Amino acid sequence: MQSTPDPVTVLVVDDEKGIRDGSERIISRMGCNALTAKNGEEGLDIIGRTDAAIVLLDLKMPGIDGMEVLKRIQTMDRDILVIVITGFATIETAIEAMKRGAYDFIPKPFEPDQLRIVVNRAREKIQLQKDTVKLEAERRRTLADLGTEKSRIHTIVDSIPNGVVVTNTDGQVVLMNPAFCRLLDLGADTATGGPISAYIPDEGLCRLIVEISRGLHVDFDDIPTCEFSFGGDRFLMARGRPVLGERKECLGAVVTVIDITNMKVLDRLKSEFVAKVSHELRSPLSTIHEQLALVLNDLMGQLSESEEHLLARAKEKTQGLISTIGDLLDLSRIESGSTCQEPKPVQLEDLLGNIVDFLGTRARTKAQSLTMDRPADLLPTLKADPLALESIFGNLITNAINYTQNGGEIKVKADMTGLNLRVRVIDNGFGIEARYLDKIFDRFFRVKNDKTRFITGTGLGLPIVKGLVEALNGRISVESVPDKGTTFTVLLPVD
Known part of the structure; x- marks a missing residue:
């Protein structure tokens, strides 16, 4: 009780x-x-x-x-x-x-x-x-015992509102509570003893649980959570942790499952609202921007210096708003899963070379050196959406140009590491303080100091990059030292 x-x-x-x-x-x-x-x-x-x-x-x-x-x-x-x-x-x-x-x-x-x-x-x-701690101190049991005996600990686990499932070192289920059965639409009389894949339909989550059960994540504190859809209209989130014995040996895994459907619905409504408002605003803003450009061209030489400055400033601000709206629409498409189109074979070094050539003009206006180190051996063909790749590396290289001082150096390096293609964008620019490194992928966040406060931007470029990289099943990381430079590293799996 x-x-x-x-x-x-x-x-x-x-x-x-x-x-x-x-x-x-x-x-x-x-x-x-x-x-x-x-x-x-x-x-x-x-x-x-x-x-x-x-x-x-x-x-x-x-x-x-x-x-x-x-x-x-x-x-x-x-x-x-x-x-x-x-x-x-x-x-x-x-x-x-x-x-x-x-x-x-x-x-x-x-x-x-x-x-x-x-x-x-x-x-x-x-x-x-x-x-639970008191009962565990009174009588220690093995994980298999928990699944077969009507113990007090079993009763406590049964009363937990979130789903709980426990596996042994082979990834076999030895205990699950009624909430887990309810969330996964399993019958109340479902027996334990089968592999975790017989109870959870998500292949990636099952693979992660088996790895945790075998002790592959004992030394890691940042074991990822996993979201998966169930039944098409329900969304669940699972979090796994190893169960350790007295000698720190791994005895299996305990996984908690919660229903996040309501949060997903609210998130979708918010995204739809942003997309709708953005579409409604983009057309009139584009019209205003074009009219301001027309006025500036037609009245060139007839306006006073202050009037010309005000109109030019208004034109610049409307262009900034149009860019922000474009970024918001990109984020909405990423969230809806419709950003990455049909994958095509891409030769990554050629795509990177084209981006470097295109942005080289911008770098030269700041007397910067923008170069690409091509690998000695031909990289394998990557199967991905080329537009998504152009957006990822175009944003990263543009950021490097913007946040590097005049006369600075920017290098793009591509190579293989394991089964992943690795691309690094390296600069010797302003750098990022350590306290900001975990925030730069947040929406609208921009590092502002004496060196960067005059750089314009929406603060949405890096969130878009992160969303696209994850949509391609890749990973992005950053290393930076203030006043010495920044390195962004993108890992993309080779199919």
């Missing part, structure tokens, strides 16, 4: 006083110790000084934002459940927060009952964890 949750300390971190005060009243009436913080810095300080077990965390705050606070909490050696507070406009960020380890989320504005439900759910999980 599940025990009544013990009182816990709940910290509310939000820059809105109304949210803090209202949440504090509700949480105090639930018999919990309620604390509040008006920003991320104050919240981290309180966490360091108290035994806060649950944190209600606003994602959008001045100073240290919610994502950074979540990241720092994850580095602490404490089991703190983080419930992110988000609005409709930041639902994608909420999904990202869940991937990074947040326990749950609650949308603004929320009713008192919604807050009570989500906090009680977190309290119950904490209590379940405490009960």
Whole structure:
């Protein structure tokens, strides 16, 4: 029988006083110790000084934002459940927060009952964890025993609202709870003992679970989460971890599965809204831009210097808005999965050479050296969408030109590493501080300092690049040293 949750300390971190005060009243009436913080810095300080077990965390705050606070909490050696507070406009960020380890989320504005439900759910999980630890200390069992005996631990696992499945070192299922069967549409009488592929239809996830079960990910903290579609209209997210014995040997894997259908629906609605608004705005903005260009050409020499400057500035700004709208439409297509067209055989060094030749004119206007190091041996043919590849490397090389000083050097190198084609765009430009490296792929984020504040841009180029690379089943990474340069590395699998 599940025990009544013990009182816990709940910290509310939000820059809105109304949210803090209202949440504090509700949480105090639930018999919990309620604390509040008006920003991320104050919240981290309180966490360091108290035994806060649950944190209600606003994602959008001045100073240290919610994502950074979540990241720092994850580095602490404490089991703190983080419930992110988000609005409709930041639902994608909420999904990202869940991937990074947040326990749950609650949308603004929320009713008192919604807050009570989500906090009680977190309290119950904490209590379940405490009960599990106590029961495990009373009597140790092997994973196979858990699947065959009606133990108290088995009862606790059965009561967890998220799907839970446990495998042995061979990737065979030894335990699964009713929530897992419900999410995967398995019958209540489904027997354990089969391979994980007999229960989960996603081949990539099954392969990852087998690898975790065999101990291939014991030394890695960043085991990826996996999203997959089930039944066409439902979306699930799975997260696996190795189960270690007393001598740190791998005994198998435990995988939790949650339903993220509602978050996906909200994300799709947001993308459709952005696409619709962007389409509606692009046509009138293009008309305004053309008319401004016409006025400037027809009245050349008849305008005063200030009038000509204002019109030129307006023309420049409308062009910037048109570029932003184009980038937003590209992102919408990436999210809908319709960006990469039918793959075709591509000779990558030829494609890169054409891009380098085309952008060489821009580099020469800044007295920069833009070169490509061709591999000694011919690279294998890559089967991919050539337009997507042009967008990826065109964006990366353009960024290198923009963020490298006059007279700088930019090199493009292509070679093979393992079964992947590797392309590196290397510059000796302004560089990026370490604290920004995990943010540069966020939408609209731009590094601004004395050297870069005059560089125009939408902050959408790198998010587009990352989306296209992932759509091609590739990976992108960045290394940078301020004032010495930056290297972007793209790995693309060879079919």
